[in-house]
Amino acid sequence: MVLLLKSKNSKQYFWIGFFVGILWFWWIGLSSIYFNLNYLVPIIPIIVGFIYGLLFRLCYLLKFDFLRLCGIFCISFIHPLGFDWLNWGIFTVYGFFDPSYRGIICIFLIAYFIYESYISRYYKIAIVLILFFGGFQYNEKQAQTLDLNYKLINTNISQDQKFLQENLKSNSDILIQDILQAINEKKELVILPETAFAFDLKNTKYELMLKELSYKITIITGAFHVEKEHTYNSTYIFKKGNVYILNKHFLVPFGEEIPFFKDLIKKYFLKNIKEFTKGPVQSQYKLNNQIITNAICYEATKEQNYQNSQIIIALSNNAWFNNSSEYKLQQLLMKFYASKYGVSVYHATNGKENIVILPKKLLSKDWKKFIQRNI
Incomplete structure (x- = not known):
């Protein structure tokens, strides 16, 4: 996220989105092998990368860094053909942050304030600490478990x-x-x-x-x-x-x-x-x-x-x-x-x-x- 905020033009946004798409979904073409379509194995992830590259580039059109980051956050709500596996929530599965939108939003905001240079160092530290504890996991949800052997x-x-x-x-x-x-x-x-x-x-x-x-x-x-x-x-x-x-x-x-x-x-x-x-x-x-x-x-x-x-x-x-x-x-x-x-x-x-x-x-x-x- 900080890398995105440091990007200065739409091309850089496109390439970051392109490689996010490929690294996240590089495996998606492997099933083509079983339909005798081996040549699609590299083509499908490239198409996926291109789609996410375009989405990231669209986010750059928003004029302010904060709005661009909001756009990147919202990409996880775009589900092509109902496929919803690009979910930023997985970054809260491990660590201190709450596994919810509260935890995810705080992670995004921490990245934003770490990057921004118009805020003094001490205010920045205070804001990051507030966001850290705001996104902290304080409670465990109790799940029912199978009562069968x-x-x-x-x-x-x-x-x-x-x-x-x-x-x-x-x-x-x-x-x-x-x-x-x-x-x-x-x-x-x-x-x-x-x-x-x-x-x-x-x-x-x-x-x-x-x-x-x-x-x-x-x-x-x-x-x-x-x-x-x-x-x-x-x-x-x-x-x-x-x-x-x-x-x-x-x-x-x-x-x-x-x-x-x-x-x-x-x-x-x-x-x-x-x-x-x-x-x-x-x-x-x-x-x-x-x-x-x-x-x-x-x-x-x-x-x-x-x-x-x-x-x-x-x-x-x-x-x-x-x-x-x-x-x-x-x-x-x-x-x-x-x-x-x-x-x-x-x-x-x-x-x-x-x-x-x-x-x-x-x-x-x-x-x-x-x-x-x-x-």
């Missing part, structure tokens, strides 16, 4: 192997063994990743097996669901012989749906893509009298899913962006929203490690405990 299943199947017909049976059999192991461990709930069963589970032998096993353990898994020529990316819940299906609402642009120019894009780029149909905006269910919000991958980073939630069970397939920082950015966004709204998140993934996310703890408390242990 649970197990998160982690898989590591590469994207180019996951949906091959010849692999479906062997991969599914391994999942059944994982569930049996959870039963042997006396678990009450087992959670599997997104599309763990990489086919439509309805009316298959695996659906029957999962129903039977659900008398011993509640099973949550990802799979496809086909109904009346509509295909859904879904969460299946098997409980006491019954099955409940929750369908994904927030679909990934150009990965799960084509938002515009469908015919043109299907003809020249995504010839074999099978678009998904959207489910309800927010799907919830009950486990042991606790209300659970369902989230499938992209949905786990949507703020509105946190606003009326206490517990989120999220399923992801991070193998789409293997060897990238995508999953770390996903986790940072989840941590920010979980801390902002006081939500616990239980995240089962394919391709990366599972994680349980709770609201941010007071850093001052952690430091105090560390000092007490070492004195």
Whole structure:
């Protein structure tokens, strides 16, 4: 931010925005590999960088440094095609600042007053201290946690192997063994990743097996669901012989749906893509009298899913962006929203490690405990 304020012309703003876009989203083209569009891997992040470069350059048109910084702050509210992963809130996930807009705004204002030279040194120190303590995290939000003995299943199947017909049976059999192991461990709930069963589970032998096993353990898994020529990316819940299906609402642009120019894009780029149909905006269910919000991958980073939630069970397939920082950015966004709204998140993934996310703890408390242990 200070670097932006030191920039003296619109070109510098453009290039800073360009590289912010590329460094933030350099991984976004990696999924093109699985559509045989390898040449798009470098092109897509360049396009993204160009878009953010233009947005940053527009901010320079505002005549005063303070207004320019306000413009940069507001860029995080611009969501091309609903894609909202450029969120300055992730800078409050760690450290002293409150994980909220109060914390973010204070960080921006501190950068502004550090840069500005028309304020005397002592006034500047006083203002920065006021802003620091104004943005400080004073309280911890308490999240409800699962009161079931649970197990998160982690898989590591590469994207180019996951949906091959010849692999479906062997991969599914391994999942059944994982569930049996959870039963042997006396678990009450087992959670599997997104599309763990990489086919439509309805009316298959695996659906029957999962129903039977659900008398011993509640099973949550990802799979496809086909109904009346509509295909859904879904969460299946098997409980006491019954099955409940929750369908994904927030679909990934150009990965799960084509938002515009469908015919043109299907003809020249995504010839074999099978678009998904959207489910309800927010799907919830009950486990042991606790209300659970369902989230499938992209949905786990949507703020509105946190606003009326206490517990989120999220399923992801991070193998789409293997060897990238995508999953770390996903986790940072989840941590920010979980801390902002006081939500616990239980995240089962394919391709990366599972994680349980709770609201941010007071850093001052952690430091105090560390000092007490070492004195």
